[in-house]
Amino acid sequence: MPDLSFEVDGAAAVPFCESPLLAFRLRVANRSGEPIHSIMLRCQIMIETTRRSYTAEERPKLADLFGYPEQWKQTLHGMLWTISTVLVPAFSDTTVTDLPVPCTFDFNVAATKYFGGLEGGEVPLCLLFSGTVFYQTSASGLQVAQIPWDRQAEYRLPVRLWRELMDMYYPNTAWLCLERDVFERLRQFRTQHALATWDQALDMLLPKNP
Numbered sequence: 723m724p725d726l727s728f729e730v731d732g733a734a735a736v737p738f739c740e741s742p743l744l745a746f747r748l749r750v751a752n753r754s755g756e757p758i759h760s761i762m763l764r765c766q767i768m769i770e771t772t773r774r775s776y777t778a779e780e781r782p783k784l785a786d787l788f789g790y791p792e793q794w795k796q797t798l799h800g801m802l803w804t805i806s807t808v809l810v811p812a813f814s815d816t817t818v819t820d821l822p823v824p825c826t827f828d829f830n831v832a833a834t835k836y837f838g839g840l841e842g843g844e845v846p847l848c849l850l851f852s853g854t855v856f857y858q859t860s861a862s863g864l865q866v867a868q869i870p871w872d873r874q875a876e877y878r879l880p881v882r883l884w885r886e887l888m889d890m891y892y893p894n895t896a897w898l899c900l901e902r903d904v905f906e907r908l909r910q911f912r913t914q915h916a917l918a919t920w921d922q923a924l925d926m927l928l929p930k931n932p
Contacts, residue, residue, distance in 0.1 A: 726851075
């Protein structure tokens, strides 16, 4: 039975997609040596929030997620970022493939709030792998096995890379989701004042020096 191991060599922003996408360069090795026909790989990516420190500027921005810093001993905990799947093609000993990681700029999503609240540094990630491996043996031909649940890898994602991805897809822009009645009132305000953009409407409503 294959003895698979996983390692993340790096990550990069993927341009020209329908929505923001990171590609994690995933190195997969089979330490037992059987030829691998393919792997239907599932990856659960966890943000390990307790494995980094936070600056005085970052802590207030994370209050919506974790409360005030004095509460963090009870409230700061790991978060599920996303679940991704990929088909790993045939290989013998080691292969490298791209694991697609979809991202969003929706600040109603906890992961976006977290990334958006960080000034710099790295985000500690734990990648948990599962799925099905199809492999070849000389005695029995094509075989099928499940990937053990203990297979995982660690990676520290630069916050800079996430910001570059969002700047690539939403230059000088942020997304705000409103309840429909609030949006309707804002639309009426914009129409009444003959304003060309939503930015102008919000700029008129908000104090100049908060």
